[in-house]
Amino acid sequence: MSDLQARGHEDWLDDVAVYALGAMPMQDAQRVRAHIAACEICRREYALLQPAVGALAESAEAFTPGNGPIVASPELKARIMRTVRPERPGAATVPQTDAPVRRSVAPRERPILWPVYLVAAACLAIALISSISDIMLSGQLKQSQAELAQLRSRTNALASALADRQAAISDLLAAGAKHYPVDNGEVVRSGSRLYIAMYDLAAPPRGHVYQAWTLPKGSKTMAPSLTFVPDAHGVAFVSLPAGASETSAVAVSLEPEGGSKQPTTKPLIVVPLD
Amino acid sequence: MERVRKRDADAFEALYDAYHRLAYGLAMRMLGDASTAEDVTQAVFVKVWSSPELFRTGNFGAWIARVTRNRALDVIRSRTVRAETDLPQALPESESVEDTAFARIDRELVRSALASLPDEQRRPIEMGFFEGVTHQEIARRTSTPLGTVKTRIRSGLRKLRAQLEMTVTT
Numbered sequence: 001m002s003d004l005q006a007r008g009h010e011d012w013l014d015d016v017a018v019y020a021l022g023a024m025p026m027q028d029a030q031r032v033r034a035h036i037a038a039c040e041i042c043r044r045e046y047a048l049l050q051p052a053v054g055a056l057a058e059s060a061e062a063f064t065p066g067n068g069p070i071v072a073s074p075e076l077k078a079r080i081m082r083t084v085r086p087e088r089p090g091a092a093t094v095p096q097t098d099a100p101v102r103r104s105v106a107p108r109e110r111p112i113l114w115p116v117y118l119v120a121a122a123c124l125a126i127a128l129i130s131s132i133s134d135i136m137l138s139g140q141l142k143q144s145q146a147e148l149a150q151l152r153s154r155t156n157a158l159a160s161a162l163a164d165r166q167a168a169i170s171d172l173l174a175a176g177a178k179h180y181p182v183d184n185g186e187v188v189r190s191g192s193r194l195y196i197a198m199y200d201l202a203a204p205p206r207g208h209v210y211q212a213w214t215l216p217k218g219s220k221t222m223a224p225s226l227t228f229v230p231d232a233h234g235v236a237f238v239s240l241p242a243g244a245s246e247t248s249a250v251a252v253s254l255e256p257e258g259g260s261k262q263p264t265t266k267p268l269i270v271v272p273l274d
Numbered sequence: 275m276e277r278v279r280k281r282d283a284d285a286f287e288a289l290y291d292a293y294h295r296l297a298y299g300l301a302m303r304m305l306g307d308a309s310t311a312e313d314v315t316q317a318v319f320v321k322v323w324s325s326p327e328l329f330r331t332g333n334f335g336a337w338i339a340r341v342t343r344n345r346a347l348d349v350i351r352s353r354t355v356r357a358e359t360d361l362p363q364a365l366p367e368s369e370s371v372e373d374t375a376f377a378r379i380d381r382e383l384v385r386s387a388l389a390s391l392p393d394e395q396r397r398p399i400e401m402g403f404f405e406g407v408t409h410q411e412i413a414r415r416t417s418t419p420l421g422t423v424k425t426r427i428r429s430g431l432r433k434l435r436a437q438l439e440m441t442v443t444t
Contacts, residue, residue, distance in 0.1 A: 014421070014424035014427070014428050015424065016428075017424065017427050018427055018428075021403055021431065022402065023398075023401075023409045048435060049428070049432065049435060051435065051438070052434040053403065053431065054339060055387075055438055056388065056400075056403045057296065057300050057336070057339030057342070057403075058339065058384050059384040059385040059387075060296075060300040060304075072294060072312055072315060076294070076298070076316060079316055080290060080316050081283075081287060081290075083323065084287070084323050085283055
């Protein structure tokens, strides 16, 4: 069954009139629009009524709610033309919005000009802030550089110590190393280097340290060498600066803190080197 | 309108002078407030200037009336919550000879033709067109059966059409 048969065509024609007037709810309008597109009779009716609806709009031009005719204010035209005229050469671009320009807008908008002294003050403030920031950053940079240098120095020292320790271990374990046992330790000669290794060495009394001595070949007087203390486990390992080939003996004595130029106590060990 | 499309401000001003009373009058009739009617009119003409391509061919007055009515209905709808009406599309018939002829008749004659309609026909037509209410709302407000409202609207529009046709031909 078609729509025409179901409703009767008069109903459709009434709907067409409501639709042409623009008083049809949206959901119903779609249905009527579809029907108009498919029905020749309703299409003719729509075409017949639409000019009458258009005339309704034009009747409003003569509408007089009070006693006088409707007249738009002259400012309305001025406002509208202000959005149009700026498009002349060298003027602003066309506004992309159709929102009304309110009457509260000033007739001429002037650009804000900052006083020169305000600009100068702003520049000075920026320069000061920039300088302070530079100083602070510079100070932080120097501090960081110093810390970095200190860290690099410690790292180098540690690396050097590790390298020395590795070299010392290599020397101690070397096949050609010569070991001179003593009580609680030994003196080791490996190549041109000399080492003192002590175990279970008692901590020196307060204000005292252990001091190594070397007897240069052809000399009868001990030469002062390094001072040292054992670690918590009573272990002390000292790499003597003197060359093995120029040394005929090694000794260790207990000395006042800071060391002595000559042994002041009886040496704990005296090891002649052959 | 062709000159307006080419950004001719003088042509636009002439267009405004010719049609602003139609747009403003319709907005004023629908909204009843001069300030809002001016805002609507301004929005419509700024739209004409910024998007002239929206108008293709046909009766410019009928087109600008339709645009104005749409804009005014937006304002009305923003004032109160109600079912939205769907505005009829401009079918090719809207650019008929009669449409163009009606556009040239005296506005006062149109008003007289409308005023000559029986109240029971004129009132629903005015409510539907100028107040933007649906035929269902008209039926509710006037305590009239829905079918009767629709029939009265159709009868009124037909009479209006006939009177206008008679005015043009005489």
